[in-house]
Amino acid sequence: MxxxxxxxxxxxxxxxxxxxxxxxxxxxxxxxxxxxxxxxxxxxxxxxxxxxxxxxxxxxxxxxxxxxxxxxxxxxxxxxxxxxxxxxxxxxxxxxxxxxxxxxxxxxxxxxxxxxxxxxxxxxxxxxxxxxxxxxxxxxxxxxxxxxxxxxxxxxxxxxxxxxxxxxxxxxxxxxxxxxxxxxxxxxxxxxxxxxxxxxxxxxxxxxxxxxxxxxxxxxxxxxxxxxxxxxxxxxxxxxxxxxxxxxxxxMGNEYLAAGPGAARYLNGVRETNHRSTTTYLKRMLAGESPVAERDELSPEGRARECLVFGLRRLDGVSRHAFQEHTSFSLDELAGPKLREFVQLGLLTDDGECIKLTREGLMICDALGPALL
Ligand code: SF4
CATH class of the missing domain: 3.80.30.20 (tm_1862 like domain)
Incomplete structure (x- = not known):
């Protein structure tokens, strides 16, 4: 894309x-x-x-x-x-x-x-x-x-x-x-x-x-x-x-470009972050060197898991159909047991197509991510 x-x-x-x-x-x-x-x-x-x-x-x-x-x-x-x-x-x-x-x-x-x-x-x-x-x-x-x-x-x-x-x-x-x-x-x-x-x-x-x-x-x-x-x-x-x-x-887990000190881009499943220090960024750029300080290449499964975790932050939730289209992974095969556990705990709702955070889930949403990654 x-x-x-x-x-x-x-x-x-x-x-x-x-x-x-x-x-x-x-x-x-x-x-x-x-x-x-x-x-x-x-x-x-x-x-x-x-x-x-x-x-x-x-x-x-x-x-x-x-x-x-x-x-x-x-x-x-x-x-x-x-x-x-x-x-x-x-x-x-x-x-x-x-x-x-x-x-x-x-x-x-x-x-x-x-x-x-x-x-x-x-x-x-x-x-x-x-x-x-x-x-x-x-x-x-x-x-x-x-x-x-x-x-x-x-x-x-x-x-x-x-x-x-x-x-x-x-x-x-x-x-x-x-x-x-x-x-x-x-x-x-x-x-x-x-x-x-x-x-x-x-x-x-x-x-x-x-x-x-x-x-x-x-x-x-x-x-x-x-x-x-x-x-x-x-x-x-x-x-x-x-x-x-x-x-x-x-x-939504889409790709994006970025420039400047500390800026992060996401392209072809690779996340790159430029050097955070402005002076180092300037020195490198003006010497014609790469400003990239970190590079993280995600596997297709890693990308799909990130897409799930970021997607859950949206109150619209994650649709099974859209998720499969976007990542080629089935949401249930990827994270079914964990998602069912969170539904039972009252942290997520699941209407069969879409998974969404409940009010309780919103309160601890940052803690749910690591369990799904
Ligand atoms: S130093 Fe203050 S104004 Fe500047 S980015 Fe940080 S919070 Fe914002």
């Missing part, structure tokens, strides 16, 4: 937030010119343009680039990944560093979706997360983007240290009040190597307990469902017609 999705990683951020372990360089916009040259070279290795149905600029913070540099980047990416009619093009942005002129530039270039790292509407929670924007900036960016006809997705984080269920409800209500088309909610995790990890080890930060995490997740599902948002993936909610088509390609 020809990949019809491409991801571009833009690693620049003003500073590194305490919980973040993404492939990011903080305060190093001086590297922008070398980054552009490296991306131009990496994409030129595609040799022929690869038209896409979905394009995603993630980071980092793509809008940290100066507008002229962003326009140059976009021109280069669109040369190698021209957008097919009706294509979706998402750009991630930080409410702190996007202005009206930048938003207009995005619209002029053809961006169709803005993914805003809003995280919270509480000044206290934003400060704790070491974010550099204020709640008012989120409201301004959403209103401005919507006035330009640009649909917006808001990211929200829950289960931060000391956060109560009532405070989380305030965040959800504030997000809905802005009228976004899409909302993603993520539970705060403490990742090794982050500032938050060290602070937790020192006893300075205490994460929410499991019961509260679960209550917060359920509150998000119920609040957003009641507001007309379809809960279509474990952490994602959309108004009708506004699912992230790009992210759906990942969950």
């Amino acid at each position: 020809v990949p019809r999705s491409a991801y571009l990683h833009v690693p620049f951020c003003r500073h590194r937030c305490g919980y973040c372990n993404f492939a990011v360089v903080a305060g190093r916009l001086d590297l922008a010119r070398r980054y552009l040259a490296a991306i131009e070279r990496e994409l030129s290795w595609l040799e022929t343009p690869r038209p896409v149905e979905t394009l995603y600029f993630g980071g980092g913070t793509p809008t940290q680039l100066l507008p002229a540099d962003f326009a140059r980047l976009a021109e280069c990416v669109l040369k190698w990944h021209p957008l097919l009619p009706g294509a979706e093009w998402t750009v991630e942005a930080n409410p702190a560093d996007i202005n009206a002129e930048y938003l207009r530039l995005l619209v002029q270039l053809g961006v169709t979706r803005l993914s805003l790292g809003s995280q919270s509407f509480s000044a206290h929670k934003l400060k704790l997360l070491e974010r550099d924007h204020a709640p008012e900036q989120i409201a301004w960016v959403v209103a401005e983007a919507q006035s330009l006809g640009l649909p917006v997705s808001l990211d929200l984080i829950f289960a931060t240290p000391g956060e109560t269920l009532a405070e989380w409800q305030v965040d959800l209500t504030a997000a809905l009040a802005l009228g976004p088309q899409h909302i993603s909610t993520y539970e705060l995790t403490f990742e090794k190597g982050t500032n938050f990890w060290s602070r937790r080890l020192r006893g300075e930060l205490v994460g929410a307990d499991e019961e509260l995490q679960r209550a917060m997740y359920e509150l998000a599902i119920d609040t957003l469902n009641s507001a007309g948002f379809e809960h279509y993936e474990v952490s994602n909610y959309a108004l009708p017609g506004h699912r992230s088509r790009h992210n759906e390609t990942y969950w």
Whole structure:
């Protein structure tokens, strides 16, 4: 199958937030010119343009680039990944560093979706997360983007240290009040190597307990469902017609292209990940060397198992028929006993054609994956 999705990683951020372990360089916009040259070279290795149905600029913070540099980047990416009619093009942005002129530039270039790292509407929670924007900036960016006809997705984080269920409800209500088309909610995790990890080890930060995490997740599902948002993936909610088509390609086990530091691509059953360090990526690319740090060749069965695990994240579930078409494996021959066990435990439903997570299954979905791989 020809990949019809491409991801571009833009690693620049003003500073590194305490919980973040993404492939990011903080305060190093001086590297922008070398980054552009490296991306131009990496994409030129595609040799022929690869038209896409979905394009995603993630980071980092793509809008940290100066507008002229962003326009140059976009021109280069669109040369190698021209957008097919009706294509979706998402750009991630930080409410702190996007202005009206930048938003207009995005619209002029053809961006169709803005993914805003809003995280919270509480000044206290934003400060704790070491974010550099204020709640008012989120409201301004959403209103401005919507006035330009640009649909917006808001990211929200829950289960931060000391956060109560009532405070989380305030965040959800504030997000809905802005009228976004899409909302993603993520539970705060403490990742090794982050500032938050060290602070937790020192006893300075205490994460929410499991019961509260679960209550917060359920509150998000119920609040957003009641507001007309379809809960279509474990952490994602959309108004009708506004699912992230790009992210759906990942969950459906389809192939995709990628470029930039830390970017992962999936082609012909091989997953490759570029070097996470921006400086190493730049050094390698500009010396004409491969930026790939990891290469994982999956067997046909391995691919099918991944397809099952990713597919279960979608609330639409996994259809036996589509699974067989896509992977050439029978779902029941591949994982029948485990799936039946999960159905008996009330974690999955099975109507004979389609397998789906139950509410209980959603709560522990990350734990189900390893049993099916
Ligand atoms: S803005 Fe996003 S990508 Fe950048 S450091 Fe903060 S969490 Fe990480």
